[in-house]
Amino acid sequence: MIKFKHSLKTAVSGLKTHKSRSLLTILGIVIGITAIILVMSIGSGAQNLILNQIQGLGSKTIAVVPGREPTGPSDVSQLMSDSLKEKDFEALKRKENVPTLGEVMPIVFGGESGSYGSETYRLTIFGASDLISKIFDLVPEEGAFFSENEVRSRADVAVIGSKVKEELFGESEALGEKIKIKGKNFRVIGILPKKGQVSFFNFDEIAIVPYTTAQQDIFGIKFFHRFIAEADSEEHLSETVRDITITLRNSHGITDPSKDDFFVETPADLASRLNVITSILTLLLVSIAAISLVVGGIGIMNIMLVSVTERTREIGLRKSLGATERDILVQFLLEAIILTAIGGIIGIVLGALFSFGVSVILTRVLAMSWEFVFPIYAAVLGLSVSGAIGLVFGIYPARQASRKSPIEALRYE
């Protein structure tokens, strides 16, 4: 029986004889593997992006969201429920209720237009307390944040994002000027540095005002959209979550946990939920790309069958010279596997290049903090899948070849 090394050589020289045909044959595999690598790479990039943003929140941060945890599309309205009130805020602040609490801040938010002179800009109003600077790690480039007193006294002051400053004021001085929101003048007391997208908020398009002012003068509501809390240390995170939950249940008079009208969320919860979503999306796209691999595999099988017929004489000759059925089988199977493996390698390289291109576009053109990720497991998967396709779709033509009677084969014209 022939040694593997020589089977390999024979297969390679068989492929070299038909270079352009071999290349066309593997095109399907190349496209399929490229698509899979691209999807996987972008999928992991997206996952990293989300994780980074969530980590930007700080691992001690806890969000209390009104309404029930959404269990389906019909529950979405619950998200905007008004269950978080001033008395809840007071209850959370009491040390005996949540001993491990570091800070807690209520927030309200919504879209509103702001104007200065003739300029108008659609901005996001973010009503917060003076703790926002600490919790979100925000330091104004010019000016300063409002104080606790200004929150208490419902001062008409605002700290604006860099984009807001640019749109409303252009190059001219903004600090101390007044912008009009909902018919009320807000004095600009601080301007944030350019930050881009952080934790799902674009801080560049924001106007931060005391939550008291936002509630009464802008939105006209008596509830909060969120509480943002911090545990005093990362180790106390789960205790803090538990105590917040108990405190709010008591405050709302809830005894049955399934009737909760709020939910408490940590960055880890959020991360794992988003991870599941991106994983499902990636899987879905990979499965679609996998279809093209099957199509490519059928292409390989088709060409291999043609090749077997075309090389009937060669098969007969090899048999008459002492090749066993197994030698012929291995030769043709190896040709198929080498073809698909080469297709796989080209696909991996192209997939990596394309996803690198995508990452360049996302960072340079769309200014996202996107990182190029090339998952090694995707490359391993791509290579083994393409090899397996060669095996699966090559076995039938190879068997056909090995079973040819030498005499029929030699007689073939």
Added chain:
Amino acid sequence: MPLIEVKNLKKTYYTDDLEIPVLRGLSFSIETGEFVAVMGPSGSGKSTLLHILGFLDRHTSGDYFFDGKTFDDYGMSEIARVRNEKMGFVFQAFNLLGRSSVLENVKLPLLYSRIPEAEWNGIAEGAIQAVGLMHRKDQEASRLSGGEKQRAAIARALVTNPQIIFADEPTGNLDSKSGELVMETIRKLNEEENKTVVLITHETYTARHAERILHILDGKIESDEKVEHRHVPNKFFK
């Protein structure tokens, strides 16, 4: 013990509703070192006989012993080895791998042999030398002339040092001059290296290189005779 022993050998091809008898009971034997030509018109069954003798095809009934054993005695994987080590084939259509060099073509049977790889080049070059093609060793087979192709094919048949060479109309595609040279080469193998040769041909002058001629007609042996006046090799080709 004769190298080849055939007893009442029959071969019938079956189509949907037809039985086509090709060989109708042949009996003969060939000793080691003999040079036998099998002659007959086309359709007489001589190629079928050669294929059966070369274990490329199976007979329908009767007995065929090669080196004392039948096809079934050997079994499928052993058959491949017998073809590789004990038999050499030369075909009318040469059947070289056109894109490979002469050397690569000649080495082909070694791929399937038990001979260590280190010896392959030496053995193959020896065989190429024996057929006088050393100057063409690295040429692509498709670029050789017909006669050179057939001599390369003979070198390939020789390379595993087989006991017997089966040649199926080796000069059929060649002009008379190249044909003559090919026959000289085959004859030299028989005389100098004591290879048994079974030659299929329909040309009398080609057959007269052999010591013995088997005439086949309609699947039966018509005559089996020693050649009285063997073809004298032309001095020109020596």
